[in-house]
Amino acid sequence: MKRNLNLNKVKVSRQTEIAPGVFVLSFPRPWDFSAGQVLGIGTHATDEARLYSIASGELDDEVDVLYSINPGGKLTPWLSKIVTGDNIWVSEPFGSFTGTDDPAWWIASGTGIAPFSAMFRSGLTAGKKLIHGGRDLNSFYFNKDFSGFFKEKYVRCCSRDSAEGIYDGRITKYLSELPQLPANEKYYLCGSAEMVVEVRDILIEKGIPFDNIISEIYF
Amino acid sequence: MPEIKEYLFGKTLAELTEIAGTLDLPKYTGGQLAYWLYKTDIDSFDGMTNVSKKTRNILAEHYDVGVQAPVNVQESTDGTKKYLFRAGSGKFIEAAYIPDGKRHTLCVSSQVGCKMGCLFCMTGKQGFQGHLTTGEILNQLRSIPERKEMTNVVYMGMGEPFDNLDAVMKSLEILTAEYGFAISVRKVTVSTIGIVPAMRVFLEKSKCNLAVSLHTPFDEERRRLMPIQNVYPLKDVVETIREFDIGKYRRVSFEYIMFKEVNDTRRHVNELARVLNKVKSRINLIRFHPIPGTPLLGSDEAAIADFQQALNDKGIVTTLRASRGQDIDAACGLLSTKELVKAQTLE
Numbered sequence: 001m002k003r004n005l006n007l008n009k010v011k012v013s014r015q016t017e018i019a020p021g022v023f024v025l026s027f028p029r030p031w032d033f034s035a036g037q038v039l040g041i042g043t044h045a046t047d048e049a050r051l052y053s054i055a056s057g058e059l060d061d062e063v064d065v066l067y068s069i070n071p072g073g074k075l076t077p078w079l080s081k082i083v084t085g086d087n088i089w090v091s092e093p094f095g096s097f098t099g100t101d102d103p104a105w106w107i108a109s110g111t112g113i114a115p116f117s118a119m120f121r122s123g124l125t126a127g128k129k130l131i132h133g134g135r136d137l138n139s140f141y142f143n144k145d146f147s148g149f150f151k152e153k154y155v156r157c158c159s160r161d162s163a164e165g166i167y168d169g170r171i172t173k174y175l176s177e178l179p180q181l182p183a184n185e186k187y188y189l190c191g192s193a194e195m196v197v198e199v200r201d202i203l204i205e206k207g208i209p210f211d212n213i214i215s216e217i218y219f
Numbered sequence: 220m221p222e223i224k225e226y227l228f229g230k231t232l233a234e235l236t237e238i239a240g241t242l243d244l245p246k247y248t249g250g251q252l253a254y255w256l257y258k259t260d261i262d263s264f265d266g267m268t269n270v271s272k273k274t275r276n277i278l279a280e281h282y283d284v285g286v287q288a289p290v291n292v293q294e295s296t297d298g299t300k301k302y303l304f305r306a307g308s309g310k311f312i313e314a315a316y317i318p319d320g321k322r323h324t325l326c327v328s329s330q331v332g333c334k335m336g337c338l339f340c341m342t343g344k345q346g347f348q349g350h351l352t353t354g355e356i357l358n359q360l361r362s363i364p365e366r367k368e369m370t371n372v373v374y375m376g377m378g379e380p381f382d383n384l385d386a387v388m389k390s391l392e393i394l395t396a397e398y399g400f401a402i403s404v405r406k407v408t409v410s411t412i413g414i415v416p417a418m419r420v421f422l423e424k425s426k427c428n429l430a431v432s433l434h435t436p437f438d439e440e441r442r443r444l445m446p447i448q449n450v451y452p453l454k455d456v457v458e459t460i461r462e463f464d465i466g467k468y469r470r471v472s473f474e475y476i477m478f479k480e481v482n483d484t485r486r487h488v489n490e491l492a493r494v495l496n497k498v499k500s501r502i503n504l505i506r507f508h509p510i511p512g513t514p515l516l517g518s519d520e521a522a523i524a525d526f527q528q529a530l531n532d533k534g535i536v537t538t539l540r541a542s543r544g545q546d547i548d549a550a551c552g553l554l555s556t557k558e559l560v561k562a563q564t565l566e
């Protein structure tokens with residue numbers, strides 16, 4: 001009887017700690033996928049997999065996963081010890097939080113930036129605005145790529161630190177202060193339940209039809 | 220500060236027996252403990268009269284009983300009661316007791332808040348503050364005065380039960396086992412939005428009833444209402460149910476909250492009939508109780524009656540759930556302890 005996702009062995013090509021406790025893990029891409037999809041990762045073939053958004057582009061040779069360590073967690077402390085050549089077990093990609101060519105606002109907290117990184121690296125950038133919330137200045141993963149491309153359409157909201165060019169406060173504060181938001185564009189939200197629920201409430205209050213709000217929660 | 224000891228309430232018979240073994244107590248102590256914990260009202264070791272004094276002292280040295288009285292109760296004009304319980308420091312949960320003739324139902328919570336963010340749900344708006352332990356889930360039944368009258372238990376309170384799978388599965392064992400509360404599996408229903416891998420474990424290991432929050436058969440609409448649709452789409456949920464052919468062995472129902480001009484049209488009736496084709500199940504229609512800031516409205520009575528009739532005409536057994544406890548916010552989708560969590564954080 002099938003209890004878990006089907007997991008297959010892959011060899012890790014690289015793992016980099018890009019911020020304290022935050023890693024990008026890569027392995028050769030074994031399948032096609034749509035930017036925004038997730039995969040399951042386990043420590044062995046019959047493990048109860050945890051889910052991760054793919055952070056790399058649809059045509060990249062390697063699949064990148066961006067994750068942060070959950071100190072008491074089952075998977076991430078183990079995963080963080082993985083080095084080049086070690087095996088991990090991954091599922092095929094699935095999920096429908098996928099990008100389109102339409103104008104949209106991408107709104108992420110923490111590692112919730114991952115699906116937008118995949119969409120960005122897959123060329124789904126026309127008419128997009130990216131808002132990323134993080135606790136400290138190290139939380140803006142892939143910021144060099146994003147700022148070079150999006151310029152002023154890339155907004156970093158930092159709740160604990162302040163620096164030039166970075167909005168001082170949470171995403172919710174930033175959005176609440178905007179006088180108006182385009183009602184006919186799509187709003188993609190990804191990250192913690194708290195962020196998604198609060199941002200969705202603000203968008204609805206500002207007149208965005210709930211039909212235009214699509215969310216992925218990292219539960 | 221007094222030492223916090225582990226609780227015995229919420230342990231399975233196997234675990235109680237193991238504890239007895241570890242403490243060098245007679246093996247049958249496990250069975251005795253299960254009796255006092257799950258079949259009686261006593262809330263201290265002193266009351267366990269057929270357990271020797273020596274054994275009681277040894278147990279009290281290492282464990283607490285762990286039964287906790289509710290901290291508040293509100294009563295609706297229709298007899299529904301909403302009980303408030305503490306669940307760890309600064310955290311609270313609610314359970315709703317719904318009397319209805321001979322049927323007495325307790326709606327229990329499985330988490331403090333919820334991570335799933337369904338657009339129409341007050342608990343979803345609260346965010347997530349923690350999982351309940353097995354003991355905290357069962358305590359909602361054990362510590363209320365109506366406990367002995369209870370005929371049905373539904374896991375439809377705060378939280379997504381399958382996001383707290385281990386504690387929920389253990390609570391189901393104790394709820395339905397002869398050594399535990401001995402409630403028939405036919406009288407226990409677990410409600411889920413459809414976390415497929417955990418649902419599979421439940422289907423394999425438990426015989427209790429399953430209720431799935433459906434709310435619209437269309438993918439695009441469902442993912443606007445329920446973010447989980449992006450990860451585990453309804454199609455996969457229904458396929459899993461088909462695979463287990465569960466309608467044969469237990470009751471499976473689909474919950475359907477009626478939203479005005481969102482999911483109450485003929486188009487939805489037709490698609491529901493298509494999606495649920497050959498799944499032995501029923502649909503429970505639920506009136507929407509609007510929550511603050513929601514963009515959704517409840518369907519009007521005529522639309523609900525029409526919808527119910529149209530589904531019945533298609534051969535899908537469809538019932539309309541009576542709204543209960545609305546005046547005390549105990550009705551479906553209204554449970555929330557957000558204000559209390561906030562108040563405690565500020566203290």
Ligand SMILES: Cc1cc2nc3c(=O)[nH]c(=O)nc-3n(C[C@H](O)[C@H](O)[C@H](O)COP(=O)(O)OP(=O)(O)OC[C@H]3O[C@@H](n4cnc5c(N)ncnc54)[C@H](O)[C@@H]3O)c2cc1C
Nearest residue numbers: 048050051052053066067068070073074075076111218219
């Ligand atoms: C759609 C989705 C996409 C995600 N994408 C990312 C991402 O890109 N980057 C990132 O850092 N995190 C992501 N997460 C979170 C990630 O899946 C893990 O929850 C997190 O990394 C912690 O895992 P852990 O095993 O270390 O912690 P744990 O505390 O052991 O587990 C955390 C979560 O695993 C789930 N879980 C618990 N028990 C079981 C079980 N028996 N079987 C299956 N699942 C169980 C629960 O949801 C729990 O909250 C995503 C989550 C979801 C739902």
Ligand code: SF4
Nearest residue numbers: 333335337340343378
């Ligand atoms: S409906 Fe259930 S799963 Fe959805 S947010 Fe509310 S409690 Fe959570």
